[in-house]
Amino acid sequence: MVRMPDSEGSLRGRCGAIVQTPDLMPTILELAEAPCPETVQGKSMLPLIKGKEPPESRTAISSPSLVGRMLPSWITVTSEVGALLAARIDPSPRIESELYNLSGDPSETKNLYGEEDDVAEQLHSEMVKRLGSMGAEDEILSHWTEKTKTED
Amino acid sequence: MGTIGYTLKNLDRFASQSIVFDRAYVASHPTIPNRHDLFTGRYTFIYSMWSPLPENEIILSQLLRQAGYTTMLIVDTPHMIRDAHYFDRGFDGWWWIRGQEHDRYVTKPTKDSTERREAFGTQYLQNVSSRRFEEDYFVAQTMTSATKWLELNYDQHGKFFLHVDAFDPHEPWDPPKWYADMYNPDWKGGDVAGGAYVLGVDRPATSDLAEDELNRLRALYAGEVTMVDRWVGKLLQKIEDLELFENTATSERGIARMKKLRTYH
Numbered sequence: 001m002v003r004m005p006d007s008e009g010s011l012r013g014r015c016g017a018i019v020q021t022p023d024l025m026p027t028i029l030e031l032a033e034a035p036c037p038e039t040v041q042g043k044s045m046l047p048l049i050k051g052k053e054p055p056e057s058r059t060a061i062s063s064p065s066l067v068g069r070m071l072p073s074w075i076t077v078t079s080e081v082g083a084l085l086a087a088r089i090d091p092s093p094r095i096e097s098e099l100y101n102l103s104g105d106p107s108e109t110k111n112l113y114g115e116e117d118d119v120a121e122q123l124h125s126e127m128v129k130r131l132g133s134m135g136a137e138d139e140i141l142s143h144w145t146e147k148t149k150t151e152d
Numbered sequence: 153m154g155t156i157g158y159t160l161k162n163l164d165r166f167a168s169q170s171i172v173f174d175r176a177y178v179a180s181h182p183t184i185p186n187r188h189d190l191f192t193g194r195y196t197f198i199y200s201m202w203s204p205l206p207e208n209e210i211i212l213s214q215l216l217r218q219a220g221y222t223t224m225l226i227v228d229t230p231h232m233i234r235d236a237h238y239f240d241r242g243f244d245g246w247w248w249i250r251g252q253e254h255d256r257y258v259t260k261p262t263k264d265s266t267e268r269r270e271a272f273g274t275q276y277l278q279n280v281s282s283r284r285f286e287e288d289y290f291v292a293q294t295m296t297s298a299t300k301w302l303e304l305n306y307d308q309h310g311k312f313f314l315h316v317d318a319f320d321p322h323e324p325w326d327p328p329k330w331y332a333d334m335y336n337p338d339w340k341g342g343d344v345a346g347g348a349y350v351l352g353v354d355r356p357a358t359s360d361l362a363e364d365e366l367n368r369l370r371a372l373y374a375g376e377v378t379m380v381d382r383w384v385g386k387l388l389q390k391i392e393d394l395e396l397f398e399n400t401a402t403s404e405r406g407i408a409r410m411k412k413l414r415t416y417h
Contacts, residue, residue, distance in 0.1 A: 001163075002403045003170040014172045020179045021186060024405070025193030025212045031401050032313070034219035037210045040193035049171045060177035061195070065185055068201040078177060136198045 002027075002049055017048050017055030018078065020062075041134060059123075061130045066140050075144070077127040083108065084123035086144070099123070158374050159334065162385025166404060176405070183231050187239055187317075204237045213242030213313070222309040224301055227317040228294045230255035243315075247301070249293045251279035252319045254351065258282075271343035272324045273350040286328050286379070291320040295383040299390040306394055316387070320380050324348035325372035327379045334378060336371030344368045 004011045022042030029036045030044045047053035063075040074087040074095050085098040099113040099120050113120060128145050180189045180197035188196040188203075191211045205211070213223045225240055228249035232239035234256070240246040251257045258278040269277065286292055298316045305312065325347040332339070344365045346356045358366065384404065391397060 001167050001170040001172050001405070002401065003166060003397070004401055005399045006397050007399050011171055012169055014174055016174050018175045018177065019173050020177050020195075021189040021405075022179055022193045022195055024190055024403075028212060028313075028401075029215060032216055032219060032221065032311075034215050034221075036193075037215070039210050041195055042193045045173070048173075060175075060179075062178050062181065063197045064181055065197050065201045067199060078175075131198065134195045134198050140198070 002045070004049060008050075011049060011051070013051075015048050015055070017045075018058040018060045018080070019045055019048070020060050059126050059130065061127060061134075066136070066143075073143075075127060075131075077123050077130070078102070079123060079126065082119050082123055084113075084120055084127070086124060086127060158377050158381075160378065160381040162381050162388060163404065166384075166388055166402075170403075183229065184237065187229075187232055191239065204235075205239050205241055207238070207241070211242050213315070215242075216313045217242055217244060220311060222305070222312040224305075224312065224314045225317070226294060226298050226301060226314070228252045228290050229317050229319040232317065247297055249290060249297060252290050253322070253324065253349070255279060268343050270350060270353050271345045272326060272348050273353075275351075276324055276348065280326075289320075289328070289379065291318050291380050291383045294318045295387045298387050302390055302394055302396070318380065321373065321376040325369065325376045327372060327375035331375030331378050332371050333375075334371075335374045336368055339364075339368055339371070341365070341368065344372075347372050 020042065022040070023045050024042065026036050026040050026042050026044040027046055027049075029040075030046045036044070048055065057080055060078040061075065062078070064073075066073065066075075074085060076083065076085050078084075079102075081101065081103050083098075083100045083102055085095075087095040087097045097113045097120075098108075098111045099116060100108040100110070101112060101116075101119075102108075128141065131141055131144060178186055179195050180186055180200075182202075184202045185197055185200065188194075188200060188205065191205060191213070192209050193212070194209075200206075213225070217223045223243045223245075225243040225246040226249070227233060227239070227246065228251075230248075230250075230252050231237060233246075233248050254273065254275050256275065258275075258281060260278060260281065262274075262277050262281050264272075264274075264277045280288075283289065287296065294316065295318070298314065301314065341364070344361070345353070346361060346365070347369050349355070361369070388402075391400070391402060
């Protein structure tokens with residue numbers, strides 16, 4: 001939730017665009033009229049807040065650390081219509097891949113993994129693309145480019 | 153938020169004055185990786201483990217300070233500060249409200265039962281042993297500190313950045329009884345394990361808990377969320393009283409989810 005200064009006019013309402021935590025820093029910097037460094041990977045939400053930009057189609061990617069072994073490995077990728085939890089069987093056999101149709105099942109009650117292979121593969125390839133564009137090292141990429149193994 | 157059945161009158165009111173992002177997702181998680189993303193604007197799970205804030209990364213507070221903002225951090229999330237985690241970097245001032253979760257703070261032993269120790273953890277029970285009033289709960293102390301900082305600094309700075317990081321409604325879920333009673337007034341049982349991370353004690357799986365025990369945990373969580381709402385409301389009221397909404401952007405972000413395998417925040 002972002003409450004804009006009253007001096008900006010009465011900006012309120014809801015926004016359905018996919019946004020993520022790294023988008024907050026560039027948003028605050030833009031609001032503060034401070035320069036945004038090239039290290040920032042997020043994107044300012046200010047155009048969305050001001051309603052000046054129609055929401056582009058984005059995917060969200062969420063994960064615990066992919067380096068080290070502190071936690072089990074799983075990545076969640078969420079698009080406008082679907083969410084895929086991609087899991088590696090090693091080191092955590094407790095977690096299995098899941099797929100949900102967010103348009104028809106927003107509460108994620110029916111796991112479609114293994115039923116909707118096309119959608120799963122599309123989300124998976126989007127995930128790998130995002131990992132690459134975010135600068136993931138080859139070793140991590142190759143770890144996740146193999147098809148997820150839970151069904152083996 | 154009201155749609156999930158909690159009475160969140162202050163956050164709902166704030167939402168009605170805000171742009172609400174209905175599809176805002178966390179990137180790196182849990183606690184510290186999430187703050188690492190927030191402070192750097194990066195997807196840090198790609199290259200970083202749970203670790204202290206790296207000294208060579210460019211962070212928000214530092215840039216705002218360079219741009220002439222007075223920067224302040226008010227935090228009760230001990231993980232950001234303890235063991236040299238250094239998330240106070242870039243702030244002109246920072247206050248740490250001590251004692252949350254496993255913060256190594258109070259050493260005086262308590263006389264709590266084994267059942268209660270296994271539900272909440274010995275260190276935590278020591279830390280909260282001197283609580284008397286609702287204002288002694290962590291979110292209350294943290295939001296009160298933020299209102300005090302705003303009072304002390306009223307009209308003192310051309311521009312400022314105040315970052316308030318409250319750990320609640322994270323576990324341990326132990327709100328004052330009146331908040332739990334809003335959701336689960338008939339509970340006659342004792343402490344239910346599963347509402348806290350306790351060192352050395354395995355968290356019960358959801359399937360190992362009886363339905364009334366799960367409902368108890370849900371009520372404790374809902375009560376904790378409601379307490380957060382009340383105290384965030386006091387901070388928002390202070391911002392309004394100081395007429396800061398006129399030229400200040402204010403934002404609230406939280407994460408909440410009951411997962412299937414275990415109860416957690």
